Amino acid sequence: MGNNKSHSSLLNVEEKPYMSNTSWTLHHAAFKGQPDRKVSLFKSTQSEKSSTLEKCAKNLMLHRHPNILKYVASWTAGGHTFLATEEVTPLAHVIAKQTPLQICIGLQSVLKAVNFLHDKALSSHNNICQTSVYVTPEGYWKLGGLEYLCRFSDLSARFLADSHQGRYERGISPNEESRIPQPPSAIDQYAFGILTEEVLKTRDEDVPGMADFLHTAITQLQAVDCKLRPSIETLLEHSFFTHEFITIHNFLTELPLKTSSEKQTFFRDLPCSLSEFNGEAVASQLGVLLLSRIVMLDSTAQQHLLPRILTPKSCDDSIGLFAEQTYRDHISPRLITIFHVRDIQVRLTLLKYFSMFCDMFTIPQLNSHIIPELLVGVMDLNDELVAATLRALADLVPILGAATVIGGKRAKHFSDGRPKVNPVSKAGRKSNKAVKNHEIDAGIGFSDTVPIKSDYPELFLSERPSPDGGEAPTSTTPVTTEDEGEAWDSWDNLPPSINQMESEHSVNPMITTDMDEAKLIVEDLIPSTSRPSVSKMPSDPPLNIPIDKLETLDIKTKVESTSDELDFFRDMEPVISKTQVVRVGTPSPRDSPQPLESVPSTSIFDAAVHDTDEVGWGEDSDWADEGIDNQ
Template sequence: MGNEGSHLLGLEIDEKVIEVTDGWTLHSGTVCAGSNPKVSVFISEVLGSGGSTVILERAAKNLMLYRHPCILKFISSWNKSGRIHLATEEAMPLASVIASLTPLQICIGLHSVLKALVFLHEMALCSHNNVCCAAVYVTPDGTWKLGGLEYLCLLTDLTPRYLEESRARRYEKAVPPEEDSLKSSSDTISHPTSIDQYGFGVLVEEVLRKKSDSDIPALQEFIEICKKQLQNSEPSLRPKLSTLLDHVFFTHKFIKIHSFLVELPLKTAAEKNDFFRSLMDELLGFPEDLVARQLGALLLSRMVLLDSTAQEILLQHVLGPKQENGGNVGLFSLPIYRGYVVPRLLQMFCVRDAQIRLLLLAHFSSYCSSFTEDQLRTLVLPELLVGIKDTNEQLVSATLRALADLIPVLGAAAVIGGKRAKLFTDGRPKQAHHHVSSNFKAPNQMPPPPAPTLVAANDSNSLTVDLPERPSPDGGEDHIPTSDDETEAWSDWDVTDNAADNLGDSNLPEPSSPWDHVRVGAGLAVQELPDISQLDIKNSVSSLKSHEEFDFFQDMEPVISKTHILQIDEQGTGSTEISSKHCFDVNYTAGESEGEVWGDDLEDWGDVNGST
């Protein structure tokens, strides 16, 4: 038994009680981190309140020691606040779900319990001693698991005294009648397995009491065996439980499929090959809800996923739901697929196994639409992004393809993140009379532009130049094409008469390229074509213009003349000598005295000097 510090990290126990017994209460729990997010937690009474703590502690030890696929899986146990806590796989008591189960599901469940008891009797050499409905639990996938191992003991330790001490807490109807005649002693019982044989007979009778045998062969016959043989008052006449495995009741085709999938590691390659090649046809004969509930987890187990024959034939039908258009012949319809398969797939995406991940990615496009947008964003996408950082190039390549399938659902911003901008434009050319989409060609398939042709007419004064259509400039793809009449109105594309006269002054040389090809009329010498820039309306040179036009703004041109400077000498004769004085110097003229110049203001200054 673990101490208080050994409990599951991040465990949150629901306060709601699922089951209440004399020894403990059953709760549901959630683990924030780990491979088992949902667990069941058994909590005992406070220490010192009786023998309940000892009972749950003994059950935890036996579950930890005896492991089998048909026995409730032990996860952890610890002591906290004076109470014993036992965590197991998620399961519900059989009594809470038995009313909703079909006879076939009950048949499969009884087969699972029977295999667990055979394991305890023949392999572990133990006796359960309390086989009843309260000792059976049902997992979310519908599998029955045997629990209630608090009264389990070795066959050699089973004595009348041990049975008498535990009888008060055991299921009374499952107690065989011979216990009443046993004397309290330490002697071993001669037929120790007979107690479980009797208890299993009672269990079968109770769970099949109101069920019909419409779809299960030999149902009533099996019930009679359980009543008359397993519940026989003489222990020695009760048949061994292992012999019941071969009964017609447990050899149903569906049970055979279930057993084969459970025991798949023990089968040979030839047996696996034959099994998977015929499995799809057999599964289609059963209700898809039953197949999904009972076999969904087994069909997606590691052993099935890694089998080469299953990968080739079966998995494409299991991993993809049925399509309404008949594109994918899936095994399950979309509602059933989302209810049973999608939760399993979400768990599988957390498995860091390269082969499992590659298999999931190979079929990702067929089932990615079955997830909700929240599941894709919070659960699937983070796990896919982990695959990009792996060193396995095949895994990275498959991950990138899967991310491409997420973009239509989540958007590129959510998948690749970061800042994005429109860096590409649609450069497809538009035809004048056809829709763009109907005439689109790849860039390397576009035909070469037609060569320009220069045609000289019979009239020596007229010259016609045929030019190819100028391609539309960038950003002009959305312009509405003009009609033929509007195109003819653009005379700027044609060469003027003066340009034609200039072009006809000399002979043209031999054309050196398709663009230089010139067709010349009879009896007329044509000179070399000008550069294409001269023919462009935007870049036409001045030589192609007509005679100089009259400038209406000629008289408005400003006239800027040089400033005339008048030079005056000291004699007033108008000498042309330029004075060297500064423009701010005082100019003294003849006939003026110093006192006259300054006026009366100097008198004040004289008085000041005199006084000083």
Template structure:
């Protein structure tokens, strides 16, 4: 304790002080180097203080020592302590002095606070066997939730060390009204050593309840009279023990019982927890929602409550679903304003907890309270935690997290939730509707007359060909394909040949296959009468071009030895536009002797050939 090694790293202390006392100054501070920002309080005092009690330790050092040793839920929580230069630093949980918040608390909150201080004193007296010696409002602090915590333990000592000399040395610095006028006499003539705190607690109760009445909490007046008459009695033996006050009706109020059970929840059995949460909903409805939210908010959202099966089924559905529009007709507890003020900050902290069961519980109710948070809270606090859940190995957690991200898209936008570049990849394929324009059919006489060309095959073919996309004009005669277009057409279709490796396709009859233009198409035009001769010529030319494009020659036909003779009546000549023009009749006259040699070069398979396709004749 008190060395540089316990110094909290990354702590930022505010310049403005919260309180200045005789021995230290109270500041608010924040730890900024952690994943989640932590608020706390820092007490700064001098390392050297004059006084007969501070020869060994300063008041702040003794306070720090007692906080570190005596741990109790109702005693101020110790975090760290260190010294720097001539200053001593004590870091505790975030609190403010009771005097700063007492005027803002109602009677129920004060009742709970007095009950907390009473339990802390019972712990010190019956378990630690020490006396606090300075019970007053200056020694009590309140947390952000409004809970009271006992502090100011710089005068605490063990019962064996409580002597007349010790009380005399500390009397000048303690709270005057809380000092028993005859304490030095009582410490010598009585064996009790708790009388100092009993008297001071009676004074504290009278001060904080002096303006309250039974209308707020039942048995308030009787308890206040008890503290004034019996706890401050001149006869030390007539003063009751503080533990007996726990049985008073003032502390057995329904609200106090609920609060005590939630605080002591780890000590309860499973059967007691089941019975408690089974009836808790109806019991809480008897109190104002603001009081329940402010006093029970953190307790109802504690880890032990969230993981309890009965609480998950019978309490949390009403707790985590705020009333829509502030309506009182629902069975839920809190309105949106109350939920936003008291429960939302706690939920933001719980979202940072990396526990699968707690995260699943929050995600299952997320759609009910997502609108409570601001866009900044959703984007900076909740969204990053949800994105962490997407990368978990728990498939169920990932599935529920993805559904929760879908609830954030209408609020934050897909660009924020999903990230990355997006584009409009889908279109709206619904038919365009025109309101007020509905087609009506009154009778058949309004129908359009039938088209006389529907049953005419020639005109139908003409319509099909005339609707073809416009093409560039060929180089040759009109209606014919140019040489460049023919070559491009052949080269384009060569890519789709399936028999690329076959050099000489053979038909079943042993003859080389060839492609011929079908003669069925011109017969249609021949059957037509002479009145449409001009139209037939145009259509026939277009059809001829199309057929010529589709009827591509086989590669075997391009071989010169497989060329047809000049007297063959081919309808289309694919090479007539090539230059120079070669006269076949003059250049390729072959005599009969040479023809015999060409027979030897013919690789076509005949019935008399062997398995390899070669003729057995010798050269």
């Protein structure tokens, strides 16, 4: 039975049982340190030396079959017997959720297990019922409850009478008390007929041959005459167990016994056959078989079947067989198990389609199972495996992030060199332009005489000032008279109101901008030798103001005195008046009236109307003529 301490100390057992009867209780358990490795633990309620659970453990350990409950360990402790088996759930707890197709496959599994006991073990089960059948997490039915198993040679009326109390009452044959049924297998035939009736009587017919098999179970398997009950082999040949889905299931189960030609033909036609069935049923019933080791290593399956299985069906045009939710429920858990298999060919097959199904795992599954196994593959000596693993890790970066996949310290070593696009919309630029123009008009006071040429002034640079004597046409070269030079002295004697406005405008940023623009134009029009020294002022991008409108600007300059001669342009400061414009060309009240055309213009921006030979700049007239000729 095993060492008492060696097993009890290795399991974490839930105290509350989820099933119990007069002989034992059933608990969930898992190995310590391995929470994913779960088992089902049976604990006897009897303290006798030889309990029924101990007999069951011995029979399970002796009779091994794919359709019989798998034995793990058994031991005794504290006067109780313990039996650990693979993780299962009693059929009675899940039968309501089983589909007719799942029931069909399950009944066939039970028949195969009974047939093994009858033909190979020469034994009778003697207690086939729902409490003796268990279902694995993958949906497979397993036959258990072997505590009343007896060899045909040991079967007697006394044995049947002694075991009558613990067996399923409805599954006992009516004539069993008077004599031993002949043949001995008739006991299990009758009990299987009762089981079939209980699980199929309330089901709708959607499996071929279901109604006929139910009728056979009621009329023939439950017949009073033992000789009228069909054998187990005959039942396995019924149409209920020979339709296409069952045929595929049987072929996958018996795959090691098939020839290479049979495998090639089977795997080539299998995808089309599976597409005709419900994806949920295929994934739940055939998922483990379709992803078995022998299938994944088969070359024909790798070419025709595995691409359809490993690719989720995300859209109607997808080649996948399973919808995303079905894939997550049934295929992903199986893939996690396969990732722990250290076989190069199996791993390469998974990595080939990893980009197609990597998002079918949850974040904890990726962190706990997939990433550690991929990191093992990176350290392998096989270059092909390392390359495929690195590509798989790259597919996980968008899901988990580079910090999780790569780890370690990271820094930004690259910059984005794409040109930046101005996010301001066209409508926004127009509105900003209108606001800016409105502010300029309000500050200057002559919105009608200063037009803005560009719709988007921020997109244009100010005009480059012309070099001395260059680019300016001859017709626009300013020529002044002696009277105009004398008129500059009167700027210092302006009325107090003008000087007051000058001080106000000197601190106005909007006026400063226009003053700078005017200053550039003045520098462009006046020869360099006669150019005044203009005080430096911070300026914003200038406005494009037409030259022909600049006579409306009121500009004041201050003259700097030098030791050699008097500089008339010292401290020239343009002044723009909002309310009053001083027009120099108008005769002064204290002067005698004279014709308007005879009054010399005092504006330096007025174009010359006199001959340059008669009026000039005195000694500098030769420089002006030379500049014009150079142009």
